[in-house]
Amino acid sequence: MAFAWIPPPVKPEGVFHNWDLRLYSPDDLFHRTVDIVKQTKKILDKVSRAKVLTYETVLKPVLDAHQFSCLQGVLVTFPRHVSECPVLRQAAADATRTLEESNVEMSMRKDIFDKLVLYKEKFSSRDNLKPELARCLNYLIHNGRRNGLHLNEGVRNKIKSIKKRLSELQLQFTRNLAEENSYLLLSYEDLTGMPYSFIEGLNFVSPAHV
Numbered sequence: 001m002a003f004a005w006i007p008p009p010v011k012p013e014g015v016f017h018n019w020d021l022r023l024y025s026p027d028d029l030f031h032r033t034v035d036i037v038k039q040t041k042k043i044l045d046k047v048s049r050a051k052v053l054t055y056e057t058v059l060k061p062v063l064d065a066h067q068f069s070c071l072q073g074v075l076v077t078f079p080r081h082v083s084e085c086p087v088l089r090q091a092a093a094d095a096t097r098t099l100e101e102s103n104v105e106m107s108m109r110k111d112i113f114d115k116l117v118l119y120k121e122k123f124s125s126r127d128n129l130k131p132e133l134a135r136c137l138n139y140l141i142h143n144g145r146r147n148g149l150h151l152n153e154g155v156r157n158k159i160k161s162i163k164k165r166l167s168e169l170q171l172q173f174t175r176n177l178a179e180e181n182s183y184l185l186l187s188y189e190d191l192t193g194m195p196y197s198f199i200e201g202l203n204f205v206s207p208a209h210v
Contacts, residue, residue, distance in 0.1 A: 026091035
């Protein structure tokens with residue numbers, strides 16, 4: 001299949017992506033994926049360097065990083081489920097693997113976890129956070145503890161390794177399921193009792209089998 005970049009038409013307000021997958025090539029997905037990882041890391045690195053801890057310098061950018069990664073990532077990962085082109089599906093699978101690895105790294109950043117804990121304990125009260133933002137802060141810290149970010153480096157590295165392995169297995173399972181093309185060969189007798197409308201929609205491989 002030939003790929004050609006066609007400038008997307010003007011999109012309605014609030015629509016962030018053009019979902020006509022025919023407009024995208026494997027190279028487009030690759031470069032978008034690299035940019036997502038780069039921009040997400042840039043946001044979190046800025047949080048890590050923050051000297052003054054406020055909602056604007058800690059919590060908001062962490063939430064922005066998660067939102068950016070999810071919102072932009074869906075376009076480069078979705079084609080693996082629906083694209084008719086196997087090359088584009090493979091490119092989307094590769095993009096998914098890259099983003100999952102980035103997500104594991106992002107979720108295991110102790111420097112960000114420490115900043116969130118310090119912000120909550122000493123500075124969050126002065127920001128008078130809305131209930132939903134306070135809940136987000138608590139969730140991020142709780143999730144960090146579940147990832148072992150309050151533990152020693154050896155334990156953290158072990159947890160990170162397990163998370164990466166789980167991610168790899170999940171992606172491989174999804175890939176195998178999406179590419180599954182086996183079929184059952186049935187005779188008309190095997191389908192006795194099934195409605196004609198169902199049988200009519202099956203693929204016939206011989207006059208006697210479907």
